[in-house]
Amino acid sequence: MTPRYGEDEVAELCRDLIRIDSVNAGDNAGPGEREAAEYVAGKLSEVGLEPRILESDPGRANVVARVEGTDPSRDALVLHGHLDVVPFDAADWTHHPLSGEIADGCVWGRGAVDMKDMDAMILAVVRRRLSEGRRPPRDVVLVFTADEEAGGHYGAQWLAERHPEVFEGCTEAIGEVGGFSVTTEKGRLYLIEAAEKGIAWMRLTARGRAGHGSMLNDDNAVTELAEAVGRIGRHKWPVRLTPTVQAFFEEVFGREVKAEDAEAAVATLGPLARMIGATLRNTTNPTMLQSGYKANVIPQIATAHVDGRFLPGYEDEFFQTLDELLGPNVTREFVYHDVAVETPFKGPLVKAMADALQEEDPGSRAVPYTLSGGTDLKAFSRLGISGYGFAPLRLPEDLDFSGMFHGVDERVPVDSLRFGVRVLDRFLEYC
Structure with a gap:
């Protein structure tokens, strides 16, 4: 049987990861990430990489691997995702949170949105490119972390402090909570996380x-x-309008918004208002x-x-x-x-994200925004790495995607996963 790679396997990869119980209840409680880490390491090994599993504590496992680029003299890029998920009450769900059920065109389960979907997309695009002998233009460091949902003490923070050699030559990164679409009167926008509170x-x-x-x-x-x-x-x-928030307003409204007008402007954004309002x-x-x-x-x-x-x-x-x-x-x-982090929304990496989205969704626009929460990027920023949230998904207009982070009935459309793999593939070619 011919192996399936890329978008042909991404839904199955996502289902497999969801079925692995990696609930993080905080205080070093829960089953840990070891089983998920072994699964990821196995998938990377199948295409010729030599991943390492680094445990910060028994069961608290991180996976790291480096994909050699065609020009190793260039600065390296980090692709990162976390393997842990938050707890759940299965009685509240339509499909069991650990089932990885495919129903109504979606993969259901805890982590489908946060963030085993992105883990699966990273695996799928890397496996496809390496199976076809396509190396990225520069080195890409793959990092799958433990403990992000409890602050990263056993994951990103531990890696940055104890294993900085993993990130040798790395200056930029992409990770979660960005790159997803929202449909507005201005057309389809893809929100790229450029700052975190x-x-x-x-x-x-x-x-x-x-x-x-x-x-x-x-x-x-x-x-x-x-x-x-x-x-x-x-x-x-x-109200304090940071550069990223002001850039969001200028992209969406085509003009600068004054502080005294910001709340009224946000109120016109529909479902986006809750997310953007928290960043004012x-x-x-x-x-x-x-x-x-x-x-x-x-x-x-x-x-x-x-x-x-x-x-x-x-x-x-x-x-x-x-x-x-x-x-x-x-x-x-x-x-x-x-810490809070903020990266200017400009430069070659931003162009690579925007161009990759345009290629797959002509007429759409990449727009920066601030995340009211936090990600592993905070830990990596201490090593001088700047980055963005870019887990590209083209979503149905009626799907309350942001409401499913840590919510009930978490799910991601299969077509969105496939779209994400295609965009990430182009992005790696352009970056």
């Missing part, structure tokens, strides 16, 4: 005087914390509260958690304002803190 997950602590719940107490930790959480949760952060300003969302152990006991300590996200270039302003909102009697400490 920084992350500040924080634990807030207030300390007071413990005592009996029936007595007067003017040093109540719960009251102090609740007032601080209320101030933080209700704070209206000012810093955000602080209280997410957890803990205190006390009995209704008639005033506790000595109360704690809360806040998910903070800051725009590129506005980290100092973010923390200065946050500390003012906390007040003098509430302290903060990081649960997780990572």
